[in-house]
Each structure stands twice: as structure tokens, then as C-alpha cells.
Amino acid sequence: MTQTPALTRNQTLVLGTLTKAGEPLSAYAILDRLREEGFRAPLQVYRALDKLLETGLVHRLDSLKAFVACSHPHEHAGETMVAFAICENCARVWEFSDSKIEARFSAWAEAEDFETRATTLEISGLCAACRAAAAAGKPGKPGPETSRR
């Protein structure tokens, strides 16, 4: 088990922000939340994120262009293929892995002699709570704090 190096101040702040948020944040949203801590430039965020992504403490959601704290960093193996489900309404993220899914991708890769280095597995839609709320005629929550497009 390789020991992950202690986090630096900036890395700690960025990870803390993501953890506290409990939902995906864009790099610039993180920056805004850390201005009081002295952050001035995007690079401070991106550099911290780079390290956190390397160590698996944070994931990037390509479909949202946003970052989220890992739900189970203890299994920081990085070897297992991880998938995400993202609620378009409340922005909550479910992180899961499925050995069968992994096996099928591996089978495809082996058949094609393709060496997999990274995976992006994301499904977006509506979570149970938001579907229930919508059925009851509730308006709906704002959505993830990424760009509002």
C-alpha cells in the first residue's frame, strides 16, 4: 500500500471545499469559495486539483466539467473502474463500480488489443428523490454549481 503524501495547504483547502459542498463544483466555483483564504488565481485551484486527482481523492466529471470529492477514498486503489450517476436536478452524484461492467469493457479491449489507460463512465438523469418531487409538482432544486448553461 503506497502511502499518499500529506496534503499541502492548498490541496487541503480545495479538498475541504469539495467535501463540504457535497456536490460537483467547477474549478472557478472552488476559487470563489476560497478567496477569503487568499486564493486569487485559477491555477492555485487547478494545481491542487491535479494532485488530488492523481491520488484519487477527487474525481473529474467530464460531462459537467466539474470536480467532486471521492466518496470512498479508502479504496483509493485507482485500479477499479468507477462509474458515476449524476442527477441533473439536484446535482447529487452516486459513485459506483460494477465488476461485470468492468469485465465487459476489459473483454472488448482484449479482443481489440486495446490498452485502456483511463475511463469516463457517467450517466446523468433524475434521481429517485427528484423524480418523486417532480411527480408531486414541486419546482425543483437549482442544479450543480457549474456553469448555468
Added chain:
Amino acid sequence: MTQTPALTRNQTLVLGTLTKAGEPLSAYAILDRLREEGFRAPLQVYRALDKLLETGLVHRLDSLKAFVACSHPHEHAGETMVAFAICENCARVWEFSDSKIEARFSAWAEAEDFETRATTLEISGLCAACRAAAAAGKPGKPGPETSRR
């Protein structure tokens, strides 16, 4: 079978550019290739892409921030979950679907009462040809025409 409306001039040009390229192109790369046809602004590309994405003739690869012509538009159903493998070296894209993968994602969604609306399934790595070339000590091709990061 719903009939897809005929493509407009701009849509035809954008789709043709992607088809001819045979690899993913960023919106701005497409724009550059269509300047001679009179394209001046990114919106002309994005608007055409929007329609092409809707009809399933083009896919967006989130992990590359790039667009690629669909490999089998005849099965334009849009109902089937489609996955992509992207070679980091030669930029070629393999488009495939696997009912078992789809079934596992559906099972997860059903268990969680999650309504899936869109999926992003991408694996990147090295294709067989590029692995062979690398093993033989060849330098390697440039990579996809997206941003060179």
C-alpha cells in the same frame, strides 16, 4: 421510423468535415476547415453540431471536448447505449455497444430508481496499431486535432 429532416447547408458541411477527418475534431478545428466555405464564427459550427447531435449523426466525446461523426448512423435509434474507445496516440475512435454493459447500468438505475437520460462511456488508451508501433520504437502520430495540452 421517424424520418430525419434533410440537412441544411451548414449541417452538411460540418458533418462532411467530420466524416472526411475520420477522427475527432474540436468545434474550432471544424470552423478553421470551413472558412473557405464562408464560415466566420463558432456559432455557425455549434448550431450545426447541435442538430447533428440531436439526430445522432454526430457524437460528442466529453473526455476530448471534441466531436466525431457517428460510425453507424443507420442504427440511429439513439435508444442503445453507445461506448467509445479513443486512442490517445492516433486519435482513432471505436464506437461500440454491449447489451451486457447496458443491462448492468440499467440494473443499477432500477435499483436506485434513477431515470437515465444520457450516458458518457469513454475509454482512452492505446490501440493495437499504436502499441505495435511503440514496441517497434516508432515515434508516433500527432494525436487528435483538439487542443494540444
Added chain:
DNA sequence: AGCAATTGCGTTATGCTATAACATATGGCA
């Protein structure tokens, strides 16, 4: 044909996402 509604188009401006490049600081260690 006449008219409205929709869709597409062209243009300018702007916003969000991410990195390049350079200077400075900091910590471990021979």
C-alpha cells in the same frame, strides 16, 4: 396568395474552462 410561426443564419460580444511561462519560496537531504 397571404400570413403567422418556426427554424436557420450571420454577427458581435462575452463568459467559462484551462494552461503557459516566469519568478519566488519552501522543505528534504547529501
Added chain:
DNA sequence: TGCCATATGTTATAGCATAACGCAATTGCT
């Protein structure tokens, strides 16, 4: 101490995507 790695701060810039306006073309309907 002196060296090297890594982290940091700062400015500038590159790359990706959309907002908002006005106009033109097309479609559908009476």
C-alpha cells in the same frame, strides 16, 4: 551549506461555448 524537488504566486493567454440581436428562409395553414 548547497542542491534538487516540489509547491506557490502572478500575469497573461489559449481554447471551448453561449447570449442576444436582427434578419432571411421555410413551413403550415386558411
